[in-house]
Amino acid sequence: MTIRKTFVAPALPVPPIEYDPRQQTDFMNALRLYFNLLDNYLNLTNSLLNGATETPAPTIASAATIAPTYTISFVSGTTTIQTITPPVPIANTGGQITLIPTGLWSTNTAGNIALGTTAVVSKALIMTYDSVAGKWYPSY
Numbered sequence: 472m473t474i475r476k477t478f479v480a481p482a483l484p485v486p487p488i489e490y491d492p493r494q495q496t497d498f499m500n501a502l503r504l505y506f507n508l509l510d511n512y513l514n515l516t517n518s519l520l521n522g523a524t525e526t527p528a529p530t531i532a533s534a535a536t537i538a539p540t541y542t543i544s545f546v547s548g549t550t551t552i553q554t555i556t557p558p559v560p561i562a563n564t565g566g567q568i569t570l571i572p573t574g575l576w577s578t579n580t581a582g583n584i585a586l587g588t589t590a591v592v593s594k595a596l597i598m599t600y601d602s603v604a605g606k607w608y609p610s611y
Contacts, residue, residue: 528541528543530545530546530547530573531544531545531546532547532548533546533548533550533574534552535551535552535553535554536552536555536556536582537552537554537555537556538555538556538558539555541558542567543571544568545572546570546574546576546590547573547574548574548576549576550576551579552576552577552578552579552584553578553579553582553584554582554583554584555598555607557600557602557607561602562600563602564602565599565602565603566599567597567599567600569595570596571594571596572590572591572592572593572596573593574590574592575589575590577590578590578609583606585604585607586609595610596610596611597609597610
């Protein structure tokens with residue numbers, strides 16, 4: 472028995488006469504561009520939605536209005552939070568953020584938060600945003 476050491480590809484069919492290789496090249500370039508853009512978008516969306524960050528979760532101070540830029544944020548201070556500005560893409564589609572209290576702040580319903588709550592230090596508060604209602608719904 473003889474063992475072949477090289478791979479020999481089967482013969483490819485000859486393309487028809489009307490085949491224009493430039494069209495295939497243009498099409499392949501368009502596909503490459505599309506899939507590169509799609510890959511970049513999905514990587515960005517995935518990191519935003521899953522909370523994956525390249526840096527540790529930031530600490531933001533409690534205030535009447537806060538605007539977290541990551542899906543996980545520490546929140547310090549004692550000021551009552553009335554409004555949370557939803558980050559993109561959550562603003563358009565809805566989604567969740569996690570607030571980890573390091574201070575004794577609370578929320579109320581004067582802004583876009585559906586239910587008032589009192590933060591418990593080091594207990595993660597998951598806020599779910601409904602983009603249709605324009606409201607945040609806390610986990611506790």
